[in-house]
Amino acid sequence: MKSSLFGSATPGFRYAISPHKIEDIPMPEQAMLFVEQPKTRDRKYVIKIGDTIKTGQKVSVFDGEASTTLSCVTGAVADIQTYRGDYGQTFTSLSIKTADDETDDTISALNQSTDLDNLLPFSGNIPGAPDLAVFKRYESAIHTIVINVLDDDLLVSVNQWAAQYQTSNIKQGVGFLKNIPGVKRVLLIAPERMLSVVNTIGAEVSVIDETYPNVLPEFLMRDHLNTVLNEGQSPEELGITFIKAEAVAAIGQMIAEKTMPLKKIVTVVKRDGSCLNVKVRMGTPLKTVFDHLNITTRSGDRIIVGGPMRGAAVYSEDIPVLPTTDCVIIQSESDIQGVATTPCINCGECIRVCPADIPVNVLVRYLENGLYEDARNLCDLMCCVECGLCSYVCPSKMPIFQYIKLGKYELSLIETAEEQDE
Amino acid sequence: MNKAKKFVVSHAPFWHNGDSIKTRSYHTMIAALPALLFGISVYGVPAARVIALSIACAMLWELGMNYVLGQEATIDNCSSAVIGMLFGMLLPATAPWWIVVVGTFLAVIVGREIFGGIGGNPFNPVLSAVAIIMLSWPDMYDYYGALVNYNPGFSMIYPLETIKFQGFDAVSHISITDMLLGKQAGGIGATCGIGLILGGAYLIYNKVIRWEISISFIVGLMITAHLFYVSDPSKYACPGFHLLSGYTLIGAFFLATDDASSPVNFIPMLIYGAGAGFLTVLIRNIGAYVDGVVFAILLMNLANPLIDRLRPKPLGKVIENA
Numbered sequence A: 001m002k003s004s005l006f007g008s009a010t011p012g013f014r015y016a017i018s019p020h021k022i023e024d025i026p027m028p029e030q031a032m033l034f035v036e037q038p039k040t041r042d043r044k045y046v047i048k049i050g051d052t053i054k055t056g057q058k059v060s061v062f063d064g065e066a067s068t069t070l071s072c073v074t075g076a077v078a079d080i081q082t083y084r085g086d087y088g089q090t091f092t093s094l095s096i097k098t099a100d101d102e103t104d105d106t107i108s109a110l111n112q113s114t115d116l117d118n119l120l121p122f123s124g125n126i127p128g129a130p131d132l133a134v135f136k137r138y139e140s141a142i143h144t145i146v147i148n149v150l151d152d153d154l155l156v157s158v159n160q161w162a163a164q165y166q167t168s169n170i171k172q173g174v175g176f177l178k179n180i181p182g183v184k185r186v187l188l189i190a191p192e193r194m195l196s197v198v199n200t201i202g203a204e205v206s207v208i209d210e211t212y213p214n215v216l217p218e219f220l221m222r223d224h225l226n227t228v229l230n231e232g233q234s235p236e237e238l239g240i241t242f243i244k245a246e247a248v249a250a251i252g253q254m255i256a257e258k259t260m261p262l263k264k265i266v267t268v269v270k271r272d273g274s275c276l277n278v279k280v281r282m283g284t285p286l287k288t289v290f291d292h293l294n295i296t297t298r299s300g301d302r303i304i305v306g307g308p309m310r311g312a313a314v315y316s317e318d319i320p321v322l323p324t325t326d327c328v329i330i331q332s333e334s335d336i337q338g339v340a341t342t343p344c345i346n347c348g349e350c351i352r353v354c355p356a357d358i359p360v361n362v363l364v365r366y367l368e369n370g371l372y373e374d375a376r377n378l379c380d381l382m383c384c385v386e387c388g389l390c391s392y393v394c395p396s397k398m399p400i401f402q403y404i405k406l407g408k409y410e411l412s413l414i415e416t417a418e419e420q421d422e
Numbered sequence B: 001m002n003k004a005k006k007f008v009v010s011h012a013p014f015w016h017n018g019d020s021i022k023t024r025s026y027h028t029m030i031a032a033l034p035a036l037l038f039g040i041s042v043y044g045v046p047a048a049r050v051i052a053l054s055i056a057c058a059m060l061w062e063l064g065m066n067y068v069l070g071q072e073a074t075i076d077n078c079s080s081a082v083i084g085m086l087f088g089m090l091l092p093a094t095a096p097w098w099i100v101v102v103g104t105f106l107a108v109i110v111g112r113e114i115f116g117g118i119g120g121n122p123f124n125p126v127l128s129a130v131a132i133i134m135l136s137w138p139d140m141y142d143y144y145g146a147l148v149n150y151n152p153g154f155s156m157i158y159p160l161e162t163i164k165f166q167g168f169d170a171v172s173h174i175s176i177t178d179m180l181l182g183k184q185a186g187g188i189g190a191t192c193g194i195g196l197i198l199g200g201a202y203l204i205y206n207k208v209i210r211w212e213i214s215i216s217f218i219v220g221l222m223i224t225a226h227l228f229y230v231s232d233p234s235k236y237a238c239p240g241f242h243l244l245s246g247y248t249l250i251g252a253f254f255l256a257t258d259d260a261s262s263p264v265n266f267i268p269m270l271i272y273g274a275g276a277g278f279l280t281v282l283i284r285n286i287g288a289y290v291d292g293v294v295f296a297i298l299l300m301n302l303a304n305p306l307i308d309r310l311r312p313k314p315l316g317k318v319i320e321n322a
Helices: A105-111 A116-122 A158-165 A167-178 A192-198 A217-224 A245-257 A286-292 A349-353 A360-368 A372-379 A389-393 A400-421 B021-043 B045-068 B079-090 B097-110 B125-136 B159-166 B176-180 B193-205 B211-231 B239-244 B248-255 B266-286 B293-307
Strands: A022-024 A030-035 A075-084 A090-098 A144-148 A185-191 A204-208 A240-244 A263-269 A275-281 A302-305 A312-314 A327-331
Touching (some): A030 A075, A105 A116, A116 A245, A144 A167, A144 A217, A144 A245, A158 A167, A158 A245, A158 A263, A167 A185, A167 A245, A185 A192, A192 A204, A204 A217, A275 A286, A286 A327, A349 A360, A349 A389, A360 A372, A360 A400, A372 A400, A389 A400, B021 B045, B021 B248, B045 B097, B079 B097, B079 B125, B079 B248, B097 B125, B125 B293, B176 B193, B176 B239, B193 B211, B193 B248, B211 B248, B211 B266, B239 B248, B239 B266, B248 B293, B266 B293
Parallel strands (some): A022 A275, A144 A185, A144 A240, A263 A327
Antiparallel strands (some): A075 A090, A263 A275, A302 A312
16 A cells, blocks of 8 residues: 555555456356345245256245346255345355256357347346446436446456456447447446457447446546435436446346356455455355365354455355356465454544545544434444445554445345334 | 354455554654663763653653543553653753652643543643643742752853843854754753754654644744844844744754644644744743743644644535535
8 A cells, every 4th residue: 555655645555457367167066046035924936956057047035025036047046045245144055056047048048139128137247246237227317438447346357357358248248238229328438448448349438447446336427427426315316327337248148149148257265365356157166266276264264255355254164156256265364364342543544535525534523323314414424435445544453344234234124114103 | 164263354445555543652752762862871869860750650641641530541552651751841850849749740640641531632732731830939940940960061041031131142152063962951852953954854753743843843933933024133033043942942852742632744844843833932032031932832723723734625425505
């Protein structure tokens, strides 16, 4: 990390350059599917152990519940369990004993036409999890699509790899996006060193300074689109949507090859900090990936899905590679810096590092005491761009980022409750 | 599912820059060493005794408070040691043991712990203790009385007091260089200008203190002192004298920069520092006290919550004007 002595310039991290080499991980014997349908008391299973699922088939677990999950493997269901993620997210996980691929009708439909309507079921299920439904939801109000070639966290180089080595697919994908009704502008954001590659893609290119947290959507909008995203607003309300480079490549591949892309690029960061990219079938449990790379896990390690600044630690290595999984980090026990209960000492490091100019030192005092509404009204909680730099620099080792996320989550619960009361 | 393996789960981010309160405390103590060692070399064992007792007492008071409140012991972050060290540095070498014990109690318990411990104090703990002692036992900070038996080989003069009562001409024989090298009377660790400047530079380089506060304090003090000096050079001291005498430098680098009681935003830091510098000269030249640093900084501590509200507009904040 570099930062200037006289603290006026915002410090930033440099990005890792995507390695050229990529390791192919073979099809696992046992795969895992996550369906975002949590088990509740009155829900009845429509799926049972022993059922066969085809690749591309829509997987529904409970009766009467709509599902958007498409299976990425073929095989028989071996086990059904529940997995709990952060902030109340609950999934039903299906273990599947894999067999040779049999494609479902959803994929065959691609042979007839590859327009937006036919691609819709795949959004969220192909690598990079593009949200194609926004174009329907906002009824042609989306006028700008931003494709970021850098990933939104450090060490991760999935999108860089896609832009570098799947250029023809991205070209196809960009062509498709340009033809979506209402879209006027497709903007590709890339670092200077990748210009020679991305200039061939055929989209407008804007050069980005390769430092974190410049790559977060709020800053991309400010720096490249001259638009300020107001607190509580989503980019889509302003007619702007973000799609990862990898997702564009996946869309391009669907159009060119009329199949569902099933393999995802994942950056794996080993204990010693070395990164490598692997190409892995979605649904492969992390354990299989580790085994293939000769990484042995031990109790006390930390497994992180996502990057070092914004990722999420997981408690099980049976979690599959999902369409959104860009990075897996494994940290040894000795490298884990814990958090502490020390209060804020008001040193001002977070103020100097905060890219959104939030009064973090005061904010954290409100959040510690559970005064979430005051934190929002007086200390700009909702302006936080969630870069994690405040926790990174805190000498008290306060979990500031966690407080902020918790505050936002609690506020969303309060708002939902208020809406229900009305 | 392999139940035997238990992984550590925690919230992002998963990296930390390694900074800690302990490191900051150590940096502060290292930075104070040159001035402190100079003081000990001049005043000998009594000075070392005061400092050692002060550090020990401050840490014991914190430990005692931890015990009374049933908290985990927090003295290992050494913030109390810093308080003790700075408190000792402001005392004359002949300070009696009981004033050190009472003073550190006032600093650690009254100045900080009752406000909620580290980070919660509205005033600089060291300075609140010094202020209480100055008001209760005014003789304790009378350097002429305290240091009357010392003969270190240079004129044992406390410049601020002489100027106050006899005018600037009375100290015209002292050169600025001598003061920079510490040839004056004063607190154990507050006289050696060059040592304090070195320490301050070290702290700024290691980003333990905020340079804006120190620099604006010095600039504010120099400008105000200069205006007074121009108005009546025989009565008021020149800016250089104000800079190198009394608690100015230790105040600029070690006291005004106390984390909890100073602002963190850019413009408030400048206002805070310059205000403290301005008030220092005002108290010295036309106020009742010989040295104004203590009360000037305490007054600006009082204003800190208000001035620290001057902050940049956050990204994407919607300001609704009524």
